[in-house]
Amino acid sequence: xxxxxILALLGLLALSAPAADARQLKxxxxxxxxxxxxxxxxxxxxxHFYHCAVYGTPLPTSITGNGPAPIGCxxxxxxxxxxxxxxxxxxxxxxxxxxYLRTALGNASVACPLVNIGSAFAAAANAALNxxxxxxxxxxTNDLFFLHGAFIFEDVGVTAYKGALTSFTSxxxxxxxxxxxxxxxxxxxxxxxxxxxxGDVVTPYGVNVTTIVNAIATARxxxxxxxAAGTTDDEGIYNATTGDxxxxxxxxxxxxxxxxxxxxxxxxxxxxxTTPGGFFPNGLNGNIK
Numbered sequence: 001x002x003x004x005x006i007l008a009l010l011g012l013l014a015l016s017a018p019a020a021d022a023r024q025l026k027x028x029x030x031x032x033x034x035x036x037x038x039x040x041x042x043x044x045x046x047x048h049f050y051h052c053a054v055y056g057t058p059l060p061t062s063i064t065g066n067g068p069a070p071i072g073c074x075x076x077x078x079x080x081x082x083x084x085x086x087x088x089x090x091x092x093x094x095x096x097x098x099x100y101l102r103t104a105l106g107n108a109s110v111a112c113p114l115v116n117i118g119s120a121f122a123a124a125a126n127a128a129l130n131x132x133x134x135x136x137x138x139x140x141t142n143d144l145f146f147l148h149g150a151f152i153f154e155d156v157g158v159t160a161y162k163g164a165l166t167s168f169t170s171x172x173x174x175x176x177x178x179x180x181x182x183x184x185x186x187x188x189x190x191x192x193x194x195x196x197x198x199g200d201v202v203t204p205y206g207v208n209v210t211t212i213v214n215a216i217a218t219a220r221x222x223x224x225x226x227x228a229a230g231t232t233d234d235e236g237i238y239n240a241t242t243g244d245x246x247x248x249x250x251x252x253x254x255x256x257x258x259x260x261x262x263x264x265x266x267x268x269x270x271x272x273x274t275t276p277g278g279f280f281p282n283g284l285n286g287n288i289k
Contacts, residue, residue, distance in 0.1 A: 030288060032173045033108045035164050037286035038261060039177065040101040042160065044112035045268070045279055046153050047098045048073065050091035052117060053139065053146055054084070063099040065111035071281070072118015076140040083143045083194065090150070090187050097180055104176065110285035120279045121149060124270055128219040129212070133205055144201065144209065147194050151213060154188035155249065156220065156259070156267055157181075159233065163258035185256070189247065196237050196245050210238045217249070223270070224263035233257040261288050 047059045048070040056075030061067075078084035102109045118138070125137035139149025161181030168174040199210040214236030221227050221234045234257070235249040250256055262273045270278030276289075283289050 030167070032168050032170050033105060034287040035167060036101055036105055036173065036177075037108070037110045038284065038288040039161070039164070039180070040098065040105065040109060041113055041280075041284040041286060041289075042157065042264070042268070043094060043097045043101060043180075045115045045117070046157065047091075047094040048112075048115050049117045049139075049149065049153065050087065050094050053149075054088050054091040059095060059098060059112070063095065063102055065102065065109060067112030067285075068114045070118075071114070071116040072120075074118075074140050076146045077142050078146070080143045083147070086190060087146065087150075093183055093187070097183075100176075100180075104173075113280055113285045114282050116279055116281050120270065123278065124152070124219070127270065128215040129205070129207070137205075144198055144203070147191055147198075148209075148212060148216070150187070150191045151195060152216060152220075154184055154191050155217075155234070156264060157184040158188055159257050159259040160264045162256050163260055163264075192237055192247055196247070199237060199245075210236070213237045220267050223266045224259060225266065226263075233259065265289070 044059070044064065044067065051057065051059050052070065052073035053076040056073075058064075058069050058073050076087070078087065098112070119136070121139055122133070122136035126132050137145070139145045158181060161177055161184060165174055165177060165181070168177065195209055195213050199213075200208055202208050203212065205212075217234045217236040218227075221232070224233070226233045233249075235246045237246050238244075239246055248254070248256075259267075265273035265284075268279045269276055269283075276283030
């Protein structure tokens, strides 16, 4: 699952994936199908991003439910064969997730929504670094910027799936979601490792990779309300206080954090869960949006 990005971003992501605590979902009488459709929306975002970056085309309409083409789709300028190979693997994983969820949902599945994988990255990056970058940030510029974009989605996807697991009424649906979460975690681990290895590289924006990635994590925490609540549910790749690199953003028991649907939407909408925008200009499809 699977740049200076930004955002609170994304955010991304993930994208991929459903996040919800059991109390919130049960109070709203949300069904397993609703949770899986929420995940499908986020997988559509990830899927389009990776498929465009690797293959230069959107996801095939046969698995998007004839949803609209994404905004800003383009091939990334990969020059590192190893990163390209791994990006292809992630792209294929995310495409498989979209197809799998659509098949599992059957007639209850929603079409992929309109996603912005172009200018939304620039907006996210500007928000994360609290400035207007010139030229505008895009994850398609080079291998390193692609990794920044991917960082947004994969971390959000892991926390989203983690948040949803106990809300399923079907054990088979829970196991399927747990399996997808594990894949997103594999993706996130590679992305973090690659960014850590390039942490001292100074980008064209005059700051190094570590500074940008840590800003992305802080932006996500700000967007999802964690900073205001005085809690921590996100971390970048380097702790300046301890001097340690951070491969796994976890709590004191080394357990991954969770995000609710509202927190995920705050991030991918780049502002508020009640106002569509950011990576989903028209919002998500389904009952959780």
